[in-house]
Amino acid sequence: MSADTRRTKERSALGREAILAAATELAASGAAITFRGLGSALGADPTAIYRRFRDKDELMAALLDGLIAASLDGVDRDAPWRDQLRSGAVSTIDIFAAHPQVGAEATAISTGGPGELAVIDWILSQLDRAGLDRQQVVRCYAAYSSYVLAAAATMSQQQLKENEGVPPSSWVGDLRAVDPTRHPALSSVLPELLVLTPREVFLEGIDVLLDSFEAIVDHDARA
Amino acid sequence: MSADTRRTKERSALGREAILAAATELAASGAAITFRGLGSALGADPTAIYRRFRDKDELMAALLDGLIAASLDGVDRDAPWRDQLRSGAVSTIDIFAAHPQVGAEATAISTGGPGELAVIDWILSQLDRAGLDRQQVVRCYAAYSSYVLAAAATMSQQQLKENEGVPPSSWVGDLRAVDPTRHPALSSVLPELLVLTPREVFLEGIDVLLDSFEAIVDHDARA
DNA sequence: CAGCGTTGTCAACAGCGTTGGCAAAGGTAA
DNA sequence: TTACCTTTGCCAACGCTGTTGACAACGCTG
Secondary structure, eight states: OOTTSOOTTOOOSOOHHHHHHHHHHHHHTTOOOOHHHHHHHHTSOGGGGGGTOSSHHHHHHHHHHHHHHHTTTTSOTTSOHHHHHHHHHHHHHHHHHHSHHHHHHOOOSOOOSHHHHHHHHHHHHHHHHHTOOHHHHHHHHHHHHHHHHHHHHHHHHHHHHHHTTOOOOOTTOOOTTOOTTTOHHHHHTHHHHHTOOHHHHHHHHHHHHHHHHHHHHHHHHHO | OOGGGOOTTOSOSOOHHHHHHHHHHHHHTTOOOOHHHHHHHHTSOGGGGGGTOSSHHHHHHHHHHHHHHHTTTTSOTTSOHHHHHHHHHHHHHHHHHHSHHHHHHOOOSOOOSHHHHHHHHHHHHHHHHHTOOHHHHHHHHHHHHHHHHHHHHHHHHHHHHHHTTOOOOOTTOOOTTOOTTTOHHHHHTHHHHHTOOHHHHHHHHHHHHHHHHHHHHHHHHHO
């Protein structure tokens, strides 16, 4: 209404941030992220988005970068390194599960955005604090980040399926009809497998990974 | 031509296996898997595929199951457990990288097919051979399989991007413009990070994971 | 005032998965 | 043989998607 609120270059209501905010909200609602849906959510023409983003890939990358950045917000930056890395990982998959479309449809792993840079730097500094040398910092960073990102993306897709009506089956599919003679090792631990949820599976992996990091630290401290 | 070649029920050239073979070949060629493209590759109408598969998800799941099963073929089933698990993991990501469309477009992690069952049983029996008890077998299986599958799917997408013309950038995006004051830990190990390829990153993760499994075995043997 | 770059709108295109109707081809029984 | 019925492949069409080019309205600058 009043012209006071707008300053230079604020003539357009459709800035990058407005679009990203609407898209994030859309993703959180569980709806698919489409140009037409996004346009109607913004009260604007769908193609107006092309004035801010070259194509959908760029939009999804920016969206993904925002999610990655948000995964750092819940982390206590004064906690021990292991606690920080674990809570960051948990926070990541929770945010991805809350915005399934972004994680599932984002084709690129690397966003190249500020959020990704901040997270990379944070992971590296935690591993440095742990007492690892340069080479092992890189090695452990690679294992940690590829595991967390890949698992988060995977869980996004699984979450999508559940939202679409597919019943929350066991994370390992339908195993009720497994033949004990053909797959003895499988049928022997079947009860334990069936109760696992994808989230628990992910947490197991993270703990195994962090155990391994600690073992490296201890081993080096001894030498 | 001659009617001798066909026997009972061979009237249709479009069995499930024929479709899957054509789709696998199509995926190996790098082309996108679409009903129309698959139809022309088969010399048949695209919609004929619907007589064998309910929808594209079912087709992709069957395709994925075949790839998973194939990842076991190159493994020496008499080798030590650690060598088997490592070569199985490498074989998995190589096959996924060679058929990027399948890994990238397959929405479901779990195929429910015979290939998946065989691989699950194989992983579990290797971990059992390693000397782990039931609970730890399940725990390590969860970490291993979720890591391998998630990383393989991720590398499929990355491979897709490269095939489409995106230059083979560093696995962690464009980091040349990183500010040392804002991201000190990052810029300190930047040289080591930039030379990493996605494949190396994956292998680092696998070795870290297998190290961790061995540590569990040793720790239990001592107690 | 005139000119220019920016921004939002509109119609349209090609591609995708998917559906229902229809015709031809076996197998089976009278 | 004749008649039927199920299976199988073809065809046209639908609704959805991302994306493009042309066009009009706007604010800034000379």
